[in-house]
Amino acid sequence: MIPINFESKKNYYFAILIVIIFGFALRVYGFNSNGYWADEWYTLFFSNPNNSYIEFKYNLGPNGSGLPTYENTPWLFYIFLKFIFIIFGYYAEIGRIFILIFAVGSIYLSLKIISKCTTNKQLIIFFLILVSSNPFLVIESQETRVQSVVLFFGLWNLIEFLKLIDQINFKNITTFVLSMVLVMSFSPVTTTLLFSYLIYISINFYKKKIKIISFLLIFLMSIFIYIVLNYEYLSNVFLAKQFQGISSKFFFSYFFSTFFGTYFLGGFVLLFLVLSTIINFKKIFLDKKILLIYIIVGTTYFFLIVKSIESNLLIARYVIFIVPLILILVIRNLENNIYIKKDLFKSFFIYMIIFLQLINTFYQINNRPIKKPPTNDLITYISRSQVKTVSSENFLFGNYLKTHYLFTKKDLKYLNYDKLNKHNSSFWLICTNNMRSIVSTKNLEDFRHVKCSSKIAESKMRVVEKFNIPDLQARLYVKK
Secondary structure: OOOOOOOOHHHHHHHHHHHHHHHHHHHHOOOOOOOOOHHHHHHHHHOOOOOOHHHHHHHHOOOOOOOOOOOOOOHHHHHHHHHHHHHHOOOHHHHHHHHHHHHHHHHHHHHHHHHHHOOOHHHHHHHHHHHHHOHHHHHHHOOOOOHHHHHHHHHHHHHHHHHHHHOOOHHHHHHHHHHHHHHHHHOHHHHHHHHHHHHHHHHHOOOOHHHHHHHHHHHHHHHHHHHHHOHHHHHHHHHOOOOOOOOOOHHHHOOHHHHHOOHHHHHHHHHHHHHHHHHOHHHHHHOHHHHHHHHHHHHHHHHHHHHHHHHOOOOHHHHHHHHHHHHHHHHHHHHHOOOOOOHHHHHHHHHHHHHHHHHHHHHHHHOOOOOOOOHHHHHHHHHOOOOOEEEEOOHHHHHHHHHOHHHHHOOOEEOOHHHHHHOOOOEEEEEEEEOOOOOOHHHOOOHHHOOOOOHHHHOOEEEEEEEEEOEEEEEEEEEO
């Protein structure tokens, strides 16, 4: 399939290293050329290392922060990130690097899982390329949000469960419970993993009641520890209202268009997976590891559909942990497909997917449907002026500006908006009231018709300069 001798361990491991480096390069490419999304501002605000734990809890309560919507990301993510900021400094760029580590680590964990499912080294390399270049995984790795962390711990948890199946001992129980508690603590949606494991052991160990009881006790232990550690968070989530909406498009592509970048490629992979699953149905039941992966993917989709009736959870990033598993199913079904017997055809099939996926990945990195705010351009423009003081009515964006490395490097100073009434010197006002991520592109108003002003400053100051870029507007106020 590939003109390289992978029977040689040296060649095989070298190829793995090259592919992982390639995956790293894709995730680094342009990852900090623009600003943070508005929802990433939440991450920085809640992870502020200068806040006490009491302030931290208060802000994360449904009414604590005073934000328009409740942030339902689990607290453990913010605690982890807060700890990282304490060690390395409170910079937005540190948050991106923190996520990047988990994103690249997920490539390696994906390798460990596929290696347990097939011995074909050429297909393993193909799979690794697909994971490394997947547009959805690459794009998510460039956001300071919890998704890439969930991906990492979800894959680790699956690895620990596979170990537990082979042998139930103290070490395997401990690592499984730890990974299970952690992954659920980063995303409650990953409880579908636990339900999947329960279904799997019921199918495979139905004659071994003692073993089933042992697994049940381990699962109950995981749930108990999880609830104890996340009781306050869970209480807030059940009381708060979700703010995501349901899209009927889900039932046409089942996220495959999102996972693979386009409706064409996503639809092609989905169609192949459905048809090959029907063809290989008997083989799937004989291959226990692949059966487990099918159960995980199926249970996750079932949970989302049922839960979304009342909670609106049909969002692709919530189930990021199933993307490498779907790719494993694609590879294994291709390997087992009786209608594609020759390696040449299999090779061509995968090369085509990789080629199309790479095009989608590079296109999406450079041409996102809604581009990130060009914060670097804003900071560069302001830094060239004589006035170095900046303020914004949007305190989330203001907090982001303060943590931006370029903002600090250019010796700019941030003034809290509520202190403007005591400020008598010139300053830049930054407005975020016409953002593409909030207002649809179709309804986006021209900058000339969007008001950007400060009621506090208008009585004693006047605007002498204006600067408009997508998402952000700057007004220079000086004394009248």
